[in-house]
Amino acid sequence: MINSQWERIAGRLRDEVGDAAWRSWLRPVVVHSLKDGAVRLALPTRFMRDWVATHYGERLRVLWGAEDPSIRAVDIVVDAAATSAGKTALAKPTLVASSAPAAIAASPAAPEVEELGAQLDPRLTFKNFVVGKPNEFAYAAARRVAEAAQVSFNPLFLYGGVGLGKTHLMHAIAWHIREHDPSRRVLYLSAEKFMYRFIRALRSQDTMSFKEQFRSVDVLMVDDVQFIAGKDATQEEFFHTFNALVDQGRQIVISADKSPSDLEGMEERLKSRLNSGLVADLHATTYELRLGILESKAEQMGVPVPPKVMEFLAHKIASNVRELEGALNRVVAHSQLVGRAITLETTQEVLHDLLRASDRRITIEEIQKRVAEHFNIKLAEMGSARRSRQVARPRQVAMYLAKQLTSRSLPEIGRKFGGRDHTTVMHAVKKVEELKASDQNFSEDVDLLRRMLQG
Numbered sequence: 001m002i003n004s005q006w007e008r009i010a011g012r013l014r015d016e017v018g019d020a021a022w023r024s025w026l027r028p029v030v031v032h033s034l035k036d037g038a039v040r041l042a043l044p045t046r047f048m049r050d051w052v053a054t055h056y057g058e059r060l061r062v063l064w065g066a067e068d069p070s071i072r073a074v075d076i077v078v079d080a081a082a083t084s085a086g087k088t089a090l091a092k093p094t095l096v097a098s099s100a101p102a103a104i105a106a107s108p109a110a111p112e113v114e115e116l117g118a119q120l121d122p123r124l125t126f127k128n129f130v131v132g133k134p135n136e137f138a139y140a141a142a143r144r145v146a147e148a149a150q151v152s153f154n155p156l157f158l159y160g161g162v163g164l165g166k167t168h169l170m171h172a173i174a175w176h177i178r179e180h181d182p183s184r185r186v187l188y189l190s191a192e193k194f195m196y197r198f199i200r201a202l203r204s205q206d207t208m209s210f211k212e213q214f215r216s217v218d219v220l221m222v223d224d225v226q227f228i229a230g231k232d233a234t235q236e237e238f239f240h241t242f243n244a245l246v247d248q249g250r251q252i253v254i255s256a257d258k259s260p261s262d263l264e265g266m267e268e269r270l271k272s273r274l275n276s277g278l279v280a281d282l283h284a285t286t287y288e289l290r291l292g293i294l295e296s297k298a299e300q301m302g303v304p305v306p307p308k309v310m311e312f313l314a315h316k317i318a319s320n321v322r323e324l325e326g327a328l329n330r331v332v333a334h335s336q337l338v339g340r341a342i343t344l345e346t347t348q349e350v351l352h353d354l355l356r357a358s359d360r361r362i363t364i365e366e367i368q369k370r371v372a373e374h375f376n377i378k379l380a381e382m383g384s385a386r387r388s389r390q391v392a393r394p395r396q397v398a399m400y401l402a403k404q405l406t407s408r409s410l411p412e413i414g415r416k417f418g419g420r421d422h423t424t425v426m427h428a429v430k431k432v433e434e435l436k437a438s439d440q441n442f443s444e445d446v447d448l449l450r451r452m453l454q455g
């Protein structure tokens with residue numbers, strides 16, 4: 001009976017606290033016993049016990065009292081064996097999200113289309129995508145494609161550096177369409193998979209059905225198209241598939257790590273096709289966006305992460321969102337495994353390898369050198385007082401990149417540029433952002449530099 005009471009209470013709590021918090025904190029609860037008007041519940045670690053007692057202790061008591069008025073108290077104890085009962089959240093991949101994406105078959109699509117494509121990750125939705133300045137344009141374009149009843153721009157071409165959210169936006173488009181218009185057949189796959197399917201069809205001399213399958217979809221989404229650069233036969237096939245779908249008014253969404261014009265090893269006619277719709281760039285993240293993403297991920301996990309820790313991570317892990325997410329997962333997993341609260345000290349301890357690598361990764365001196373070479377000016381101009389456009393612009397670009405790629409503060413960056421004030425650095429960052437938004441060539445130039453520096 002006590003277990004059926006718990007089932008009802010757990011159901012209520014799940015509605016009250018939401019799925020994420022329930023999975024993290026309440027699903028691991030094991031009901032131990034009922035004795036002398038007190039229910040005993042167990043959790044596998046001290047940290048979890050304290051958390052549940054503080055946040056849900058009173059609510060548990062009230063709900064249990066409502067089930068059985070003779071119950072006056074709820075004791076929450078630590079019992080490591082609760083873990084081995086397989087009931088703990090620690091083992092659940094949902095908690096340590098990036099290590100094991102819980103891909104599911106997303107399936108109102110026709111079975112043959114489903115088989116042809118890749119599975120969609122249920123976490124990669126618009127709702128879970130944090131929007132900030134660097135990705136707002138790409139996000140808006142993706143939403144438009146997902147929501148439009150008619151094809152608006154064809155193709156939508158999303159590009160940006162590693163781990164900045166291209167795949168996330170593509171999955172989000174696919175989820176949105178499947179949810180709101182299940183009759184449309186959406187096919188999402190990587191360019192690599194496209195190639196292997198094509199090779200298989202060639203081998204089995206079955207290219208006709210390959211063509212038919214691909215040309216029967218309403219929305220074709222191909223991720224990481226740079227993969228087929230230099231692969232002539234696949235490009236040729238892709239080109240024809242592309243044309244056939246566009247001619248029939250079907251939507252195409254493509255992602256790549258570079259803009260169409262920068263895709264080396266790609267045929268000119270394909271490049272120009274890829275350029276013919278809307279090209280949207282995901283820029284390197286800013287501190288504010290990284291912080292927003294951390295807050296959102298922590299909330300999804302239902303784990304309390306002190307603001308100081310999130311600020312620290314947002315400062316230190318500036319490379320890309322995947323690494324940022326990985327760092328947060330490590331910190332959370334560590335805290336739950338050892339049963340200790342997350343603090344700045346434990347974070348530094350757990351991530352010492354990553355932090356050392358990120359500190360070592362790119363220096364302001366390296367940035368200055370690369371940018372000076374790129375714009376063909378003397379390295380000394382980075383710190384000089386000269387203000388002519390010819391040297392001021394590269395200097396601003398170097399300051400912008402220093403802000404983006406290192407964890408140095410504005411005053412620190414200013415000091416490295418001939419002892420300039422932090423407001424000068426701030427102005428430079430703003431100026432470069434404005435120019436990037438208004439001048440595509442300039443934007444591509446800066447992104448190219450960033451990628452070169454990131455290796």
Ligand SMILES: Nc1ncnc2c1ncn2[C@@H]1O[C@H](COP(=O)(O)OP(=O)(O)OP(=O)(O)O)[C@@H](O)[C@H]1O
Binds near residue numbers: 161164257
């Ligand atoms: N704005 C964002 N909000 C929330 N999560 C994000 C955001 N941007 C990226 N992510 C997360 O970062 C991780 C990496 O993103 P994603 O796989 O989409 O990157 P990508 O640009 O496709 O990288 P790659 O070039 O390696 O294919 C994913 O887990 C994704 O959910």
